[in-house]
Amino acid sequence: MDPFPPPDADAAAAPRDDVDEVTDRADAYAAAPLLNCLLREVAEPVEQPAAPSARRVYRLPGGRLLRVYGQRRPAEPEVHAEGGWRRVGHPELVKLVAEELVRHTGLSNPDLPTEMIDSRDAVAALLTARARVAPPHDPYLRSEQSLITGHPHHPAPKARGGGPVADWLPYAPEAHARFPLILLGVRSDTVVEDGDTSALDALGAAPPGYRLLPAHPWQLDLAAPALAPAFADGRLIRLGETPFETWPTAAIRTVYAPDRDLFLKFSLDVRITNDIRRLWRHDLLKLRRTDTAAREALAAVDGPAAWLSDTGYRTAAFAFEELAVLVRDGLRGHLLPGATPLLAAGLAEGFEGSPLDGAPDPAAWWEAYLAQVVPPALAAFGDHGVVLEAHLQNTLVAVDADGTPVQALFRDAEGVKLLPEVSRAAGWERLVYCLVVNHLAEIAAALAERTPGLDLWPAVRRELSRHDLPEAAALLTSPTLPGKTNLLLRWTGADGADARYRPLPNPLAG
Structure with a gap:
């Protein structure tokens, strides 16, 4: 169910091309979570009629009135000015939000509006890409790769760090991406690991003196400058690619290999929603304790509920967070x-x-x-x-x-x-x-x-x-x-x- 379907061509006042359609839909997708945030966090309701089809009116911190259509995915924002209501497009909405937040907090933030625009542009790229490729046949993968809106209460849920589209689109779950992983060899005396990582050794073969370490292609590109010395002195070598493709899940940096029934979670030096999505050292060091507690708690529950265990991690001491990979249970051993x-x-x-x-x-x-x-x-x-x-x-x-x-x-x-x-x-x-x-x-x-x-x-x-x-x-x-x-x-x-x-x-x- 698309909350923002393509406009009805028969109802349009003038012929529209595909670019216009993508522009309109991207603006609507990007505006909805931004409006949700604005209305939840800083606005005060003025008129909240019971009819779902009615427009709802809110007062913003600066005194301006804003009204929107719909509740769950607010759309068609309008501001009251000069005795009437005027439609607000996405660029103007971003400007309005920034102005209201300065009034509300007394603080400025030039970076977040840029992220809001980046998130909207990412949606446009995703919509264009999705129109050219079929979704996965498997309903599980289809559900993981469905999130065009994403977090419904975040101002920039689809921002990808501001990088060029060509850098991230090949790895975007929303574009129904799938890709092989890069296989690296890490010199054995530099390997750091904890827990059960045996699934990694089954992905390929490493030469004597090295251990196998899969890498996410996007992260490998992002970390290339930091890793160059390790490639130069032989602590790190390239061993090719996995003979199978993996599917990125909704988390983007976590991929699923259906043939192996294996999840792998990687570091990704990109801000997605609120955080830079690295596998941080402090989180990895407490992994066994938290995972064991969750696994034992779910095992004790009366009923079929299950925990997908993060069984262990492997990385290199010289790039602990940059190259970390976490092994997660597959589905088949837990599903009814x-x-x-x-x-x-x-x-x-x-x-x-x-x-x-x-x-x-x-x-x-x-x-x-x-x-x-x-x-x-x-x-x-x-x-x-x-x-x-x-x-x-x-x-x-x-x-x-x-x-x-x-x-x-x-x-x-x-x-x-x-x-x-x-x-x-x-x-x-x-x-x-x-x-x-x-x-x-x-x-x-x-x-x-x-x-x-x-x-x-x-x-x-x-x-x-x-x-x-x-x-x-x-x-x-x-x-x-x-x-x-x-x-x-x-x-x-x-x-x-x-x-x-x-x-x-x-x-x-x-």
Whole structure:
């Protein structure tokens, strides 16, 4: 389900070419998450009519009025000026956001508007590329590679570091990319590894005195200046490519090799959403502890939920973060027989063959979804002190032949938090944001778009009420939920991991 379909040529006032169509759609895709951020973080509602088709009016920090069409993916922004409403295109919207943030924070930030424009231009490149290639046949890969909008509450979700399109497009999941990995040999006395990395040795053969290390082609290009001395003195040698192709997943730097049923996660020296996506040393050094805690917590849960374990990492001592590669469990050893895994973020975004589009009983489908996703996350927290990063991109939901959810699989030890390393209150706030605000609210909104009038939150209340967890009971009466402020985080230059929240109305409270 495309939230911004191509315009109807029959309804157009004048003939339009493909470039015009891509321009319009890219502007709409880029404006929606930026507007979501602006409206959530700094605007105040003025007129919020109940009709979904009505326009909603907000007051901005400088006093200007802004109105938009739609709720989940706001569109067609207009500002009130000289007694009337005037449409705002994407470049002007970026300028407006920057002006309002200066008023709101007292700070300037020349870099973020550039990222916003870069994100919009990346969307245009992705839309053009997708029109020329067929999506993957496998529904799992299709779900991973569906995210044209991306994070629905980030000001620049598709920015790729400002580099030329030719540098990143061959590796973009949204463009249905697939590519072999580069195989390197690392001199054995410089290898650093921890955990089970045996899957890497099966990718090829290294000469005596060397160990095999796969590399992401884009990262190898980015790190080329730093690695040149190691290639020159023989600490690092090139061994060709893998004989098979890998598919980049929604995370971009994590790839999946279906024939090997193997996930590999790489460093990528590019800012994507809030962070430079390196495998940072401090995260790798605590990997075994966090992964073991998450794996044991999910194994103890009553039901089919599973954890895709980050089994180990390998790198070179002279380029610890630049060349790090993390090995992650494949799917087949965890999936229920006959079940098809799908990325939760793909369900929210929409893709051909999504079970949301054909659910004969949406309310029953939603209850089945909640029964698979909610209990494992609450049990991991309440019984084991493990805070899963159970947001849309770290949750897979497996469905049976009828499209009914039958299993949840969680991933990414890097995002896991452990009690008491974080306080119980902070851990619960993070879980509520990831699971309820980022995840369940988005799936519920996507399902409600397909079934107008269906109230999905009573089912969430019932599911939460089944769990003997004081925080879950309190959540049902809390007036607010925590909404992460990605726009303000980026504007003020805060650390990407430094989550800050703004209270949002809690639909669970009735």
